Amino acid sequence: MGDDNSIFIGAKPFMNYVTGVVMQFTTKGADTVTVKARGKFISRAVDVAEVSAKRFLEGSVLTKNIAINSEEFTNKEGKQVRVSTIEISLVRKDAA
């Protein structure tokens, strides 16, 4: 049994994240990998999850759960701002 692992999506090259997800499953033996993002990187997180599960790990990994939420924080100007978040859990089929 592997640990549950998270990949946080940001501005690095797209394939870095896909490789990160794939390696968690293949070389680290993870059962679940959670792809997380905030704000404008949410679209990218969905792309990473889809490409990882459907192109690179097709047949062995599926999307188990998707959660969206909001985080509130105070920005540099002292203003209260809201940002959306997403967490996409990919799970190894034989562990589902």
Added chain:
Amino acid sequence: MGDDNSIFIGAKPFMNYVTGVVMQFTTKGADTVTVKARGKFISRAVDVAEVSAKRFLEGSVLTKNIAINSEEFTNKEGKQVRVSTIEISLVRKDAA
């Protein structure tokens, strides 16, 4: 009982979509509203769903289901391309 309605997210002003979602629930009496988007508009769809459910319809609407998928199509240059999609179902609490 209202119909099940979809709001497709694009490049219009953000509040247009939020108003659309809120009005489906309030003036059209919908039980479920599905917020849909493709590609880069996915982040925006999550924002629309979060702001609608948590700011404008707080306490009366919740996120019931989120599905992600991929669509393949042939672009203008004749190349096969993949785009991610999202569908976020918001449901009236008393219909959940």
